Amino acid sequence: xxxxxxxxxxxxxxxxxxxxxxxxxxxxxxxxxxxxxxxxxxxxxxxxxxxxxxxxxxxxxxxxxxxxxxxxxxxxxxxxxxxxxxxxxxxxxxxxxxxxxxxxxxxxxxxxxxxxxxxxxxxxxxxxxxxxxxxxxxxxxxxxxxxxxxxxxxxxxxxxxxxxxxxxxxxxxxxxxxxxxxxxxxxxxxxxxxxxxxxxxxxxxxxxxxxxxxxxxxxxxxxxxxxxxxxxxxxxxxxxxxxxxxxxxxxxxxxxxxxxxxxxxxxxxxxxxxxxxxxxxxxxxxxxxxxxxxxxxxxxxxxxxxxxxxxxxxxxxxxxxxxxxxxxxxxxxxxx
Numbered sequence: 658x659x660x661x662x663x664x665x666x667x668x669x670x671x672x673x674x675x676x677x678x679x680x681x682x683x684x685x686x687x688x689x690x691x692x693x694x695x696x697x698x699x700x701x702x703x704x705x706x707x708x709x710x711x712x713x714x715x716x717x718x719x720x721x722x723x724x725x726x727x728x729x730x731x732x733x734x735x736x737x738x739x740x741x742x743x744x745x746x747x748x749x750x751x752x753x754x755x756x757x758x759x760x761x762x763x764x765x766x767x768x769x770x771x772x773x774x775x776x777x778x779x780x781x782x783x784x785x786x787x788x789x790x791x792x793x794x795x796x797x798x799x800x801x802x803x804x805x806x807x808x809x810x811x812x813x814x815x816x817x818x819x820x821x822x823x824x825x826x827x828x829x830x831x832x833x834x835x836x837x838x839x840x841x842x843x844x845x846x847x848x849x850x851x852x853x854x855x856x857x858x859x860x861x862x863x864x865x866x867x868x869x870x871x872x873x874x875x876x877x878x879x880x881x882x883x884x885x886x887x888x889x890x891x892x893x894x895x896x897x898x899x900x901x902x903x904x905x906x907x908x909x910x911x912x913x914x915x916x917x918x919x920x921x922x923x924x925x926x927x928x929x930x931x932x933x934x935x936x937x938x939x940x941x942x943x944x945x946x947x948x949x950x951x952x953x954x955x956x957x958x959x960x961x962x963x964x965x966x967x968x969x970x971x972x973x974x975x976x977x978x979x980x981x982x983x984x985x986x987x988x989x990x991x992x993x
Contacts, residue, residue, distance in 0.1 A: 658715050662737045663687035664896075667723050667771065668745030669710065670694055670703035672852050673787070673843070673888060677742055678710055680889045687715040689736055691729070691745065693722040697752065697759075698853045705981075706850055724762050726770040733774040742896060743771050743786040746820075749854055750791060753815040754942055764819035768826060776834045783837045783899035785892060788824055790844040790881070790911065790948045791817035802951035805842070805907050814942075827905050835902030839895045844911030844950045848885035848970055849977030856918070857882075857925055857971065860933060861978055864926070869934040876919040876937060879947040881911040884965035884973075894959030911950025912963045924967050928975040 664681055668674035669690025678688050690710060694700050710716050721728050723745050733741075747753075747763035768786070775781050793803045794811040812818040827838050851858050860870045891910040900906045916924075926932050940946075955961040965973075979985070 658685050658687060661686070662739050663689045663715075663717075665689045665691060665733065665736065665738045665741045667691045667741070667743045668787075669718065670707045671744060671748075672706075672850055673846060673885065673892075674742075674744040675706040675710065675850055676848075676885050676889050677744065677892050678716065680893055682710070682713050682715055685715075688717075689732070689738070690716065690718045691721060691723060691732070692718070693745075694720060697747065697749065702850075702853065723767040723770050726766075726773055729770050730774040730777065733778050739778065739780050739782040740896060741771065741775065741784050742892060743768070743784060746787060748816070748852065750814045750816045751941060752854070753819075757815050760815055760819045764816075765822060765826075768823040772826060772830045772836070775836055776830060781836065783839070783896060784827075785839045785841065785896045786823065786827065788840045788842045788907070789817065789820040790842050790909070790950065792821040792824065792842060793948070795946055802913065802949045803842075803909065804951040805909055805954055824907060831903055831905040836905075837899040837902045838905040839900050840905065840907045841892065841895065841910045842907065842950070843888065844881040844883050844909065844948050846883050846885055846888050847974065849974050851885070851974065857921065857974065858978075860922065860925055861929060861975070864929055864931050864933050865982070865984060869936045870922075871938045872918065872922070872935050873938045874918065874940045874946065876917070876922075876935075877946070878918045878940075879915040879949070880918070880921070881913065881915050881949050882921060882967050882970070883910070883912040883950075883963060884970040887912070887961075887963040887965055890964075891955055891959065891961045894961055895955070898958055906958075908955045908958070909950040909952050910955055910961070911948075911952055913950055913952045914963070914966075915947060915949040916967055921967065921971075925971050925975075927968070928971040
């Protein structure tokens with residue numbers, strides 16, 4: 658195991674944080690996970706993720722809220738941490754419509770707390786933080802790939818606005834304090850241990866329960882579905898290549914291959930061995946029509962190349978889901 662200071666991973670009981678911590682531990686790093694185990698979705702899933710990390714050498718979990726600036730700064734000092742992967746946030750576009758102040762607390766105050774801790778930490782090496790493809794706003798499904806140079810001044814949800822605000826705060830801190838930072842704009846991450854509020858996961862729940870699924874945007878939306886292992890490749894590859902202190906990076910991280918919502922549903926049905934009863938609904942407030950990542954910059958920096966295609970990724974998710982839920986047999990097939 659390395660003698661380097663531990664890497665702090667915020668949101669370590671979350672989907673991406675859990676997978677990132679696992680990868681870092683697997684290569685011999687020491688990792689301190691930080692999470693407040695909030696109840697945005699079932700905390701039992703977060704506890705189960707944390708349990709897979711807890712028994713491993715070199716890992717420690719700190720149960721605290723990153724918005725508690727004093728507590729987080731004390732942790733960074735105590736650990737002597739010089740690298741942080743900041744993935745903790747209040748997720749969910751639709752949830753932000755009814756719960757706006759949760760985003761102020763977790764995303765804005767939480768990100769500022771991390772920045773303040775980092776700027777007072779001697780010898781700090783690199784902060785990698787989570788942004789979102791939602792910062793680009795909406796565009797037609799045939800509008801092409803989003804590039805980092807595209808304008809990000811028309812968010813269609815509060816969630817998107819907070820993530821763009823985090824990018825701007827990071828840019829200001831880089832210029833003021835020369836903090837090496839890389840912001841990653843994630844595009845629709847999926848896979849085992851995923852988030853239950855994501856479409857593929859909630860559809861699986863309903864298919865197994867034999868209840869209809871709601872298909873918003875009447876199925877005309879498209880997403881750049883990116884498998885979790887590929888995402889972690891990009892996170893760790895970026896972490897290992899610190900940005901210049903005065904010039905923070907912003908990088909897309911996606912699959913570079915948009916898939917229509919109806920095609921995703923058909924692929925999920927094949928993986929689960931059952932068909933869904935579909936109820937078509939109009940677009941919901943805050944949703945965007947299509948997301949599609951230009952990943953040239955990340956590829957040039959790290960050699961990033963997505964490896965897991967949707968059919969394989971959803972098959973892995975389906976196998977994990979059956980095991981996690983204790984479902985031995987495939988669900989009874991239903992007609993659409």
